[in-house]
Amino acid sequence: MEIINVFDTRIPWGTSAHHIATRFKDLGVEGATNGVKMLFVEIAPGGRIMLHAHGAEVFFVLEGQGRFTIEHEEADILPGDRIIVPRGHIQGVTNTGDAPLRLLAVQPPSGWRFLFWHVRALLRRLWR
Known part of the structure; x- marks a missing residue:
């Protein structure tokens, strides 16, 4: 079992070129989740x-x-909302409030990661 707490100061904050006044913590990829990040x-x-x-x-x-x-649609978001962005769709988000906007982002594997996890799962089934 692996438990990670997002408030653990040992997990570093990261930034990205398409993020303004935004930071994130990568909570890792767990093998048991087939590459979900x-x-x-x-x-x-x-x-x-x-x-x-x-x-x-x-x-x-x-x-x-x-x-x-998402693409040409815009919507206001509040705590408790879930947003699904389909593969390849243009997306963005802006904080419109006076406090930090905190989100959990879940990314299924795509591209080479998608292929890697599916080939790995197939090989594991064959070797059992």
Whole structure:
């Protein structure tokens, strides 16, 4: 069993070129989850994740408020909201509140990671 606490100071904060006033903690990829990645994202008031596209992603709003964009659709988001971004769709989010916007992002494997985890699972089934 592996338990990770996002408030553990040993887990470093990261940044990205398409994040403004935003930081994240990579909670790792667990082999038992077939390559699913999780990120704890914190966007400062007025900060944003610029429009970009990659594999599918699911967001869960933990705290704060914001405005989420997927392709040409925009919607206000609040704690408790779940947002699904289909693979390859353009996405972005802006913190519209006065407090940090905190999100949990879950990314299933895509591209080579998707292929790797499926080939690995197939080989494990064959070797049993």
